[in-house]
Amino acid sequence: MVRNPFVMQCGEFHVDYKQDMAIWKIARVRWRIFMIVALFALFPMVATDYVVGLATLCGIAAIGAIGLNILTGFTGQISIGVGAFLGVGGYTSAILTTKLGLSFWVAFPLAGLITALVGALFGIPSLRLKGLYLAIATLAAQVIILFVISRWDSLTGGTAGLVLNRPQIGSFTFMSEMSYYYLMFVVLLITIVFSLNLFRTRVGRAFIAIRDRDIAAEVMGIDLFKYKVLAFFVSSFFVGIAGALLGHYTMIVSPELYSISVSIEYLAMILVGGLGSVFGSLYGAVFITLMPVVLRSVVDVLSGTFPGLEGVLVGMKEVVFGVVIILFLVYEPDGLNKMWSNIKNYFRLWPFSYTK
Amino acid sequence: MAFFLQMLVTGIVVGSVYALVALGFVLIYKSSDAINFAQGEFLLIGTYVCLTLVASYNVPFIAALLLALAFSALLGWSVEKVVLRPFIGKPVISMIMATIGLSSVLAGIVHIIWGHETRVYPPVFSEKPLQFGEVIIAPVYAWSFVIVMIWLVIFTLFFKYSRFGIAMRATADDQQAALSMGISVKTIFAIAWAIAAIVSAVGGVLLGNINGVNSSLSLIGLKVLPVAILGGLDSIPGAIIGGILIGIIESMTGGYLDPLVGGGLKEVIPFVILVIILMVKPYGLFGKKEIERV
Numbered sequence: 205m206v207r208n209p210f211v212m213q214c215g216e217f218h219v220d221y222k223q224d225m226a227i228w229k230i231a232r233v234r235w236r237i238f239m240i241v242a243l244f245a246l247f248p249m250v251a252t253d254y255v256v257g258l259a260t261l262c263g264i265a266a267i268g269a270i271g272l273n274i275l276t277g278f279t280g281q282i283s284i285g286v287g288a289f290l291g292v293g294g295y296t297s298a299i300l301t302t303k304l305g306l307s308f309w310v311a312f313p314l315a316g317l318i319t320a321l322v323g324a325l326f327g328i329p330s331l332r333l334k335g336l337y338l339a340i341a342t343l344a345a346q347v348i349i350l351f352v353i354s355r356w357d358s359l360t361g362g363t364a365g366l367v368l369n370r371p372q373i374g375s376f377t378f379m380s381e382m383s384y385y386y387l388m389f390v391v392l393l394i395t396i397v398f399s400l401n402l403f404r405t406r407v408g409r410a411f412i413a414i415r416d417r418d419i420a421a422e423v424m425g426i427d428l429f430k431y432k433v434l435a436f437f438v439s440s441f442f443v444g445i446a447g448a449l450l451g452h453y454t455m456i457v458s459p460e461l462y463s464i465s466v467s468i469e470y471l472a473m474i475l476v477g478g479l480g481s482v483f484g485s486l487y488g489a490v491f492i493t494l495m496p497v498v499l500r501s502v503v504d505v506l507s508g509t510f511p512g513l514e515g516v517l518v519g520m521k522e523v524v525f526g527v528v529i530i531l532f533l534v535y536e537p538d539g540l541n542k543m544w545s546n547i548k549n550y551f552r553l554w555p556f557s558y559t560k
Numbered sequence: 561m562a563f564f565l566q567m568l569v570t571g572i573v574v575g576s577v578y579a580l581v582a583l584g585f586v587l588i589y590k591s592s593d594a595i596n597f598a599q600g601e602f603l604l605i606g607t608y609v610c611l612t613l614v615a616s617y618n619v620p621f622i623a624a625l626l627l628a629l630a631f632s633a634l635l636g637w638s639v640e641k642v643v644l645r646p647f648i649g650k651p652v653i654s655m656i657m658a659t660i661g662l663s664s665v666l667a668g669i670v671h672i673i674w675g676h677e678t679r680v681y682p683p684v685f686s687e688k689p690l691q692f693g694e695v696i697i698a699p700v701y702a703w704s705f706v707i708v709m710i711w712l713v714i715f716t717l718f719f720k721y722s723r724f725g726i727a728m729r730a731t732a733d734d735q736q737a738a739l740s741m742g743i744s745v746k747t748i749f750a751i752a753w754a755i756a757a758i759v760s761a762v763g764g765v766l767l768g769n770i771n772g773v774n775s776s777l778s779l780i781g782l783k784v785l786p787v788a789i790l791g792g793l794d795s796i797p798g799a800i801i802g803g804i805l806i807g808i809i810e811s812m813t814g815g816y817l818d819p820l821v822g823g824g825l826k827e828v829i830p831f832v833i834l835v836i837i838l839m840v841k842p843y844g845l846f847g848k849k850e851i852e853r854v
Contacts, residue, residue, distance in 0.1 A: 282653050329835070333842055335652040336595055336793075340785050341838050344831040347782075351828040355821065464782075468660055475657050522668030529661030533654050534646050 208232075214552055225404050245389065248382045256381040258497065263388040264449045266489035267395050269473040270482055271442025274399060276471070277479035278408070279435035280415030281330055285342035286470040288349035289440050291462030293319040293447025295353060298366040298457045303359075308371035308452065315448035316441045322349070323440020330432045334418065346464055354459040365458025368451050384453055391449060395442055399482050402438070411435050415480070472525065476532050478539030487540040495528070496521050562694035567815040568808060573701045574770075575807015576708040581763040581780060582787040582799040583715065584756030590732040590794045591752040592648060597659040598639075599760055600781020601666035606632045606761020607768040607777065608674050611681060621684045625765055629758050636757025640750045648749075663781070670775060678774040685769070704766040711762060712800060715755075719796070724751055732794070786830035790837050792847020801845065806830050 218224045228234045248256045272286050293315045300311035326345040330338050353360050360366065370378045371387070378384045402408040410431045413421035422428050451457045469492055477488020499521055507513045536543055581599060588596045610628035613619040619627070639662065647658045685699040719725040731738040731748045739745055760781075767777060787806045791798025814826035843849050 276653065282656065284656075329839055333838055336656070337789075337838060337842055339595075339652070339656055340789060341835060343782070343785065344834045344838075347828055347831040348835070351824060355824060468664070471657060471660070475653075479653070516672040519668040519671030522664045522671065524668075526661040526664030526666075526668065529657055529664070530643060533650075533658050533661070537650075537654060 227400055227404075241393070245386075248385050253381040256385050258494065260381065260385045260388050260453060261450075262490045262493045263385070263392045264446050264453065265470075265473065265493050266486045267388075267392055267449065268443050268446030269470055269477065269485035269489040270395050270399050271439045271446065272470050273474045273477075273479065273482065273485040274402070274411070274442070275435050275439035277474055277481065277485075278403065278415060279411040279432065279439075280418075281327070281432060281435060282335065282339040283342040283436075283439075284339055284464070284467050284471065285326065285346040285349070286443055287462045287464055287466030288346040288353075289319050289323055289443040290447035290450065290466060290470075291353055291457070291459070292322050292349065292440075293444030294451030294457040294462070295360055295366070295447075296444070297448035297451055298368050299359060301368060302366060308369075309373075312371075312445070312448050316445040319444020319447065320437045320441035323443070324433050324437040327433045327436025327440075330436065331429045343464070346467055350459055350462060353462070361458075363459055365456055365461075368455050368457065370455065371452055378452075388449060388453075391445065395445075396482060396486070399442075403482075407431070407434065412480075472529050474539075475529065476539055478541030481539070481541040484539050484541030487544070491540060492525075495524065499524055563815065565693075565695045567811045569695055569697060570701065571808035571811030572804055573705045573807070574811060575804035576705055577763045577766050577803075578780070578783060578787050578807050579800040579803025580708050580711055580759050582784045582791070582803050583712075583796060584759040585784045585788050586791075586793065586796055586799040587728075587752045588756050589788070590796075591728060592644070592749045594644065594647070594655050595659065596756060597656065597781065598663035598666055599756065599784055600778030601663045601670065602632060602636065602757045602760035603764035603767075603780055604670050604773075604775060604778045605635065605666060605764075606757070607764030607773050608670060610761070610765045611679060611768060611773055612674075614684075615679070615682060625762075628761055628765065632757040632761035633754040636753040636755070637750050639757075640753035644749075644753070645746075663778075667775065667778065676775060678772045680772040681769050700769050704770065707762065707766060711759065715759075715796075724748075728752065783830055786834040786837075789834050789844055792844030794848055795844065795846035798844055798846035806833070809833065 216229070223229075228237075248259070251259070268286065268290060272283065275281050275283055296318045297308070297311045297315040300306045300314060301308055306314075326342065329341050333341055354363050356362075370384070372378070376383075378387055403412065410421070410426045413424065413426055414428065414431055414435075418428060447462075454461075473488035473492045474485055475488070476491050477486065478484025500517065503513050503517050503520070532539060581603060584602075585596055585599050588594055606628050609631050610624050613624035613627055614621055643658065643662050647655050685703050688699065690697045690699060690702055717725075719729060727738070727743045728748050728751065730741065730743060731745055735745055738748075763780065764773075764777060767780065771777075783806070787802045788799055789802075790806060791800070791802030810826055810829060813829045817829075818825050837844060
């Protein structure tokens with residue numbers, strides 16, 4: 205007999221570390237999660253192509269945001285170079301599939317791996333630099349990588365970029381929105397499960413220790429250099445994977461798709477979602493990806509009443525984007541994830557919340 | 561040789577504008593430990609206000625410049641009060657993202673009001689080039705250099721002799737001691753932002769006179785980073801020397817190396833230098849080394 209899976213636990217009663225570390229705190233959570241996953245797996249059957257396409261973009265952004273969160277949220281190393289690393293992933297996959305004729309299934313993990321290596325290379329300065337200085341160094345990485353991409357004409361096609369194909373299995377091509385959604389969905393699930401488990405291991409806890417106080421972590425025997433570079437490696441791997449997925453989805457890679465504003469968008473995602481939270485990255489990615497879409501439809505509705513609103517849409521997007529970032533920073537620095545858990549906590553003992 | 565001198569002079573002039581903008585950047589970092597990613601947008605707004613006054617309202621250039629500076633000061637002051645105040649003492653990433661958010665808001669406002677197309681100032685300076693031996697200098701360049709130098713002298717005097725200047729140095733040195741001596745640190749922060757906006761506006765007006773005004777001018781806000789890092793993030797003389805050095809290196813790269821690689825290296829070379837400096841000497845030429853204890 206399956207009991208109501210949406211009943212919440214009314215508190216936490218952990219008597220050993222194993223319970224504290226568990227992903228499924230109580231058995232019903234497992235059913236709840238399975239049902240939510242099933243919901244997302246089934247939803248393209250009923251949704252229109254447009255909605256499924258948006259969902260695909262959100263999912264790809266979420267993979268990249270989880271990657272960035274591993275580095276910035278969990279290890280505390282600020283990176284303003286995600287845009288360029290997305291580009292490295294996209295371009296690697298593009299070059300491997302179009303110029304070398306490799307199959308997508310080989311090029312895809314290789315794209316992640318090569319981005320990870322590039323990321324680790326730019327992570328090396330993190331031993332000596334922290335906080336502000338590291339952020340500036342990653343910004344420089346962004347500028348330099350983009351320069352290389354847009355100038356290495358023979359390999360990258362210069363500013364015109366490269367055209368990619370959708371992946372294939374046998375004679376089946378992931379051409380429809382729905383099929384690509386499922387491809388993204390599988391990769392996203394693997395990413396989430398991997399990163400949730402990463403922070404239950406020795407490596408993940410070392411990352412968190414470095415974030416909280418790196419010198420103290422070093423005193424406790426954590427090899428700072430090794431783990432910081434490792435954090436850059438793991439993080440860039442997922443960013444590269446996201447870049448490759450995005451490249452094959454939009455079927456084009458070109459330098460202006462990976463500008464610094466993309467880096468800022470990804471930073472905004474993890475900030476709005478919640479630093480140091482895997483699901484937070486997911487919420488943030490959805491929020492930031494859908495924001496311009498929602499804004500556009502609002503403008504479409506209002507443009508009947510206020511003509512000329514169309515012309516300032518680009519500027520309005522920037523203003524709203526900036527205002528959202530600042531408001532989140534001021535009122536909920538822990539992001540959507542914290543908001544969600546606040547709501548859950550409110551109802552956990554409702555209507556007797558004060559007994560907590 | 562003439563080519564070399566020409567490149568050198570161009571580099572020094574453009575570099576001196578970088579120095580001025582970096583001065584504002586360093587000032588904010590020194591007083592409130594914030595990195596201001598909105599510096600480029602301050603520059604853009606200042607120059608657009610001045611341009612609008614000159615071109616649309618036929619205000620004389622000097623008067624328009626002063627009005628634009630007053631507006632910028634007000635903008636910097638209120639931005640600090642409204643946006644930045646909650647972030648004092650918060651983690652680095654909040655501070656960075658707050659100024660990035662701010663820059664996005666300001667850029668959006670600029671796009672809404674002034675659009676995207678390039679505009680040019682009506683000729684303010686005479687067009688007749690000045691000849692120094694083999695080197696030919698456009699009057700715009702010469703005047704830019706003179707104006708930057710005047711501002712740098714004003715700021716040197718301000719920091720050395722004026723009441724607020726001394727208070728600012730005291731705050732940068734030790735915030736708590738400054739507070740206990742009766743200095744209003746809040747006012748100091750606001751003044752630092754106002755000054756940063758003013759110097760950016762001056763830089764923007766000068767660069768706008770040289771190259772015309774469009775939203776890509778705000779990229780100078782990023783170029784300030786290599787300048788400030790080269791000189792040391794918390795050193796005002798460092799910002800000035802770093803600015804001129806970066807200007808010269810950029811101009812030389814543009815003159816000698818760009819033809820070899822097909823252009824664009826000029827824009828990137830400051831960031832290459834930035835990485836090298838960070839690897840070799842993270843606190844720059846004149847920066848103060850931080851010592852960390854657990």
